[in-house]
Amino acid sequence: MIPALMPNYNRADLAFERGEGAWVWTTDGRRFLDFGSGIATSSVGHGHPHLVKAIAEQAAKVMHVSNLYRVPQAERLAARHVAASFADSVLFCNSGAEANEGMVKAVRKYHAENGHPERYRLICFEGAFHGRTLAMIAATGNAKYLEGFGPPVDGFDHVPFGNMNAVRDAIGPQTAGVLIEPIQGEGGVRPADLRFLKDLRAVCDEFGLLLALDEVQTGMGRSGKLWAHEWAGIEPDIMSAAKGIGGGFPLGAVLAKEHVAKHLKPGTHGHTYGGNPLAAAAGNAVLDVVLAPGFLDQVDRVARHLWRGFVALAQKHPTVVEEARGAGLLIGLKLRPEVNNGEMQSACVAEGLLTVAAGMNVLRVAPPLIITEAEADQALEMLDRACLRLTPSQAKAAAK
Numbered sequence: 100m101i102p103a104l105m106p107n108y109n110r111a112d113l114a115f116e117r118g119e120g121a122w123v124w125t126t127d128g129r130r131f132l133d134f135g136s137g138i139a140t141s142s143v144g145h146g147h148p149h150l151v152k153a154i155a156e157q158a159a160k161v162m163h164v165s166n167l168y169r170v171p172q173a174e175r176l177a178a179r180h181v182a183a184s185f186a187d188s189v190l191f192c193n194s195g196a197e198a199n200e201g202m203v204k205a206v207r208k209y210h211a212e213n214g215h216p217e218r219y220r221l222i223c224f225e226g227a228f229h230g231r232t233l234a235m236i237a238a239t240g241n242a243k244y245l246e247g248f249g250p251p252v253d254g255f256d257h258v259p260f261g262n263m264n265a266v267r268d269a270i271g272p273q274t275a276g277v278l279i280e281p282i283q284g285e286g287g288v289r290p291a292d293l294r295f296l297k298d299l300r301a302v303c304d305e306f307g308l309l310l311a312l313d314e315v316q317t318g319m320g321r322s323g324k325l326w327a328h329e330w331a332g333i334e335p336d337i338m339s340a341a342k343g344i345g346g347g348f349p350l351g352a353v354l355a356k357e358h359v360a361k362h363l364k365p366g367t368h369g370h371t372y373g374g375n376p377l378a379a380a381a382g383n384a385v386l387d388v389v390l391a392p393g394f395l396d397q398v399d400r401v402a403r404h405l406w407r408g409f410v411a412l413a414q415k416h417p418t419v420v421e422e423a424r425g426a427g428l429l430i431g432l433k434l435r436p437e438v439n440n441g442e443m444q445s446a447c448v449a450e451g452l453l454t455v456a457a458g459m460n461v462l463r464v465a466p467p468l469i470i471t472e473a474e475a476d477q478a479l480e481m482l483d484r485a486c487l488r489l490t491p492s493q494a495k496a497a498a499k
Contacts, residue, residue, distance in 0.1 A: 111448065113448070114126045117146070118141075118144070118145025118146055119145055120144045120145060120146070120147075121133055121144055121467050121469065121470045123145060123453070129451075131448075131453050132451060132474065132478055134452055134454055134466040134478050135453045135466075136465055136467045138342070138455055138465065139342050139343060139465035140343055140345075140347055141343075142319055142321070142343030142344075142346050142467060143346045143385055143388045144467035144468075147384075150346050150385065153380045153381060153383065153384035154381055156380070157377050158377055160376070161376050162376060162377040163372065163377065166369060166370065166374070170379060172376045172379035172383065173191055173376075173378075175379070175383060176379045176383050176386070177191070179383070179390075180352065183325055183386075183390060184338075184354055185326075185335065185354070186338070186354035188357060188360035189353065189354050189355075190355075190373070190374075191351070191374025191382075192351040192353070192370045192374075193350065193351055193372050193373055194349060194351045195229075195313075195315030195316075195339065195351055196231055198339035198340060198352055199235050199238065199278075200235065201339070202311050202339045202353050203221065203234065203238070204368055205359050205363055205368075206275050206309050206311055206359070207254075207275060208367060209275075209362050210275050217272065217273050218275040219254050219275050220254050220271070220275055221238065221256070221278045221311070222256050222269050223240060223255050223258075223279070224258060224259070224278075224283075225240065226260050226286030227240065227260075227280060227286055228241070228280070228283070228284065228285030228458075229278070231244070236251070237252040237254070237255050238255045260289060261291060261292055261295050263295060263298050263302070266299065270302070270308070274306070275309060276303065276310060276311050276336070277299055277310055277311065278311045278312075278313060279291065279299065279311075280312070280313045280314070280316070280317060281296065281314065281322070281328050281330075281331075282316070282426055284457065284465075285457055285458055287431065287457050287461045288425040288429060288461050288463050289459075290425060290426045293331040296328060296331035297332070299333075300331075300333040310336050310337075311335060311337050312326075312328055312339070313338075314326055314327060314328070314338050314339065315339055315342055315351075316342055316465070317427075318338075318340045318343065319389060320389045320394070320395055320398055321428050321465065321468065322426055322427035322429070323395060323402050323426075324395060325395065330426075334356075336355065337355040338353070338355070339352070339354075340354060343468070344382055345381045345385060346385040347381075348377070348378055349372075350374075350378045350379075350382050388469075389468070398427070398468050404475055405428070405464075405478070405479070406425075409425075409430050412432065412482055415483070415486070416486040418491055419435060419438050419443075419486045420432050420433070420435065421434065428465060428466055428470075429464075430463070431461040431462060434461065434462060438460075439460070440456045440457070440462050442489060444456050444462060446489055447485045449485070450481040452478055452481040452482065452485070
């Protein structure tokens with residue numbers, strides 16, 4: 100018998116009833132340190148008073164009106180994002196996949212409106228993850244995600260991540276732009292080299308292409324800057340965002356420069372819910388926290404502290420961990436082939452730590468941005484014990 104809730108997720112047998120900061124409690128009273136934050140989404144932690152208050156107050160007034168009317172809360176949120184970024188204009192939606200769909204449509208529309216409708220193809224990268232819609236699984240290019248859904252949506256060419264020669268070789272008369280995550284999250288927590296990002300900006304300028312950045316997971320302060328591409332000192336033409344920008348409330352966005360944004364006219368794209376009063380109230384509350392003086396500096400300090408701990412873990416447990424990788428508060432442990440990241444995830448749960456698996460046999464951590472160094476140290480102690488659980492000699496001793 101199929102359950103009422105469709106079984107398309109492989110869910111852990113954990114049910115959470117409340118959270119506070121970086122901690123969550125299950126219905127049976129167990130406490131966990133949340134270093135997954137709902138897959139890099141609960142950016143300001145659980146039960147943040149300012150976010151909770153903003154949502155409750157707005158919900159008591161009006162939650163939804165549709166985009167048939169002005170939404171002052173969304174207008175304010177867009178203006179604040181424009182002031183804090185490269186963008187000139189913002190389109191709100193509900194999720195990362197929707198933001199990426201809107202971004203790809205905008206790139207294609209830009210070239211069509213400028214007399215080149217044949218330029219619709221995007222260069223993407225092996226190991227990418229851009230979402231689960233039909234177009235975005237094609238942009239992702241992972242055979243596992245494509246299987247069983249018919250012919251892939253056309254228009255996406257994949258090259259090795261970080262290979263500039265391959266990018267140049269892939270450029271043709273139908274190429275419209277380059278789509279890349281500054282840090283591949285689902286693909287194994289692999290940061291793009293900053294030089295590579297600079298070179299992508301240069302090659303886009305050289306060939307008249309648009310640089311489209313997927314910052315769904317890497318944005319909203321996770322890297323220690325508001326947007327991860329800022330570390331490379333570049334600006335994209337267009338960017339997608341979601342996850343952390345709503346602090347756990349569903350919210351996505353497409354941020355673009357004017358020369359791209361002006362082509363998304365009425366009737367070209369839209370969302371029923373996107374940027375409704377309640378979502379925009381959440382987005383504004385998150386910005387209040389993240390843009391507060393010193394907040395991002397604190398994120399960067401804690402992230403560097405946590406990184407040093409991850410490097411030390413890799414050195415201490417060479418039979419379990421191959422290397423530490425990542426940037427900011429998106430860090431992974433690349434595990435040895437004989438250690439499965441699902442097993443490591445379970446070992447972390449046994450120690451009271453929530454993590455997320457990633458591709459390439461990587462254990463990913465993406466904690467709330469509000470974590471302290473003390474909480475980072477607690478997580479490192481839990482990870483240390485989890486590694487011990489999976490160390491071959493320790494495992495044999497435990498079995499005996």
